[in-house]
Amino acid sequence: MREVFQQELAEVREGLVTIAELVAASIANATRAFNESDVTLAESVIADDDRIDELALTLDELAINILARQQPVARDLRIVVSALRISASLERMGDMSSHIAQLARYRFPEKVVPKGLRGTFKEMGRLDSEIALKLTELLRTEDMALAEQIRSDDDLIDDLHLSVFDKVLGETWKGAAVDTVDATLASRYHERFADHAVSIAKKVQYLATGDWAVPPVSSTVSTTATV
Template identity: 80%
Template sequence: MREVFQQELAEVQDRLAEIARLVAISIEKATRAFNKSDVTLAEEVIADDDKIDELTVQLDELAITILARQQPVARDLRIVVSALRISASLERMGDMSTHISQLARYRFPDKVIPKSLRPTFAEMGALDVKIANMLAELLTTEDMALAEAIRNEDDKVDALHLSVFDAVLGETWKGQAADTVDATLASRYHERFADHAVSIAKKVQYLGTGDWQQPAPADA
């Protein structure tokens, strides 16, 4: 029975890594669709989100079955409970990719963001893609250095997010009301995507080290 239980735990972790890889593909496509106003790619991301949702439901059902049948304790219990929370965050990351793609679809054939902000969103999207790929690797390898790297990249996303707000609220902003709304929403989606990745990284870090404390700043 113990061997079966360990196999089930390994399957939970494998499924998390699989969903994370799909999320990484989703955000990569979403950012391309957004930046290039590619409606075909946007529709692909929106359609593929059903697969991410389906896999998260299946994972949750497996985790609940393990809880009911195996009644795990200590670290094994933390793994299963954390898996439920991580799957929820991954599902939300997939939703953020979908929301970004929906903006591209709504504004097609125009681009969503005014020219002055496009470099900012290109950088923000590239950071989200980098974070998603690191997260997929973290869930596969449990390399704790990746957890720290994700948090550092999230700081860059946060700074860009704030710069978007500064731009749309500034006196030199020439965008229309729709431009302001689109820029604000898109920036928020990018920022929340990265935040969910940080949340997952913290859970993996806790499982690996038993330490839930905030890491020291890089320049401390």
């Protein structure tokens, strides 16, 4: 029974890596379709999202069965519980890729955003693709250096996300209403993709160490601040 249990845990971890690999391919293709106005590639990304959803559901069912039958403890329990949460975030990352591809499909044969923002979105897409590859390797190896790199890349995407809002809200913005909506939606999808990766990185840290290691609140933050 113990050998079966360990095999099932291995299947859970391998399943996460498989889903992450599909997500990495999805975001790479989605951002390419977005930047190049490739409707065929966009349609492929949208169709492939069903595969990510199916694998995430299958993994969740396996994890729930392990909890019910094996009653794992300590690190084994962390693996199963973390897997359930990680698969949900991976599924949402696939959704973000699909949303980016949908924008490319809706605006075909035109490009989604005006020329002045294309460089920004090309860089956001590059960073998202890099994050997805690092995330896949993180899930495979539990190398915490990769988790830190993912957080650093996310900071860069956050800066680019803010720059998009600065651009579309600026006095020099000449885009039509549809351009403003498309740009803000696309930027949000790119930013949320990276946010989910950071969330997974934190869960892998917990899986590896049993500690969330939440940084202390800065002493500069007022205790009377309101949300």
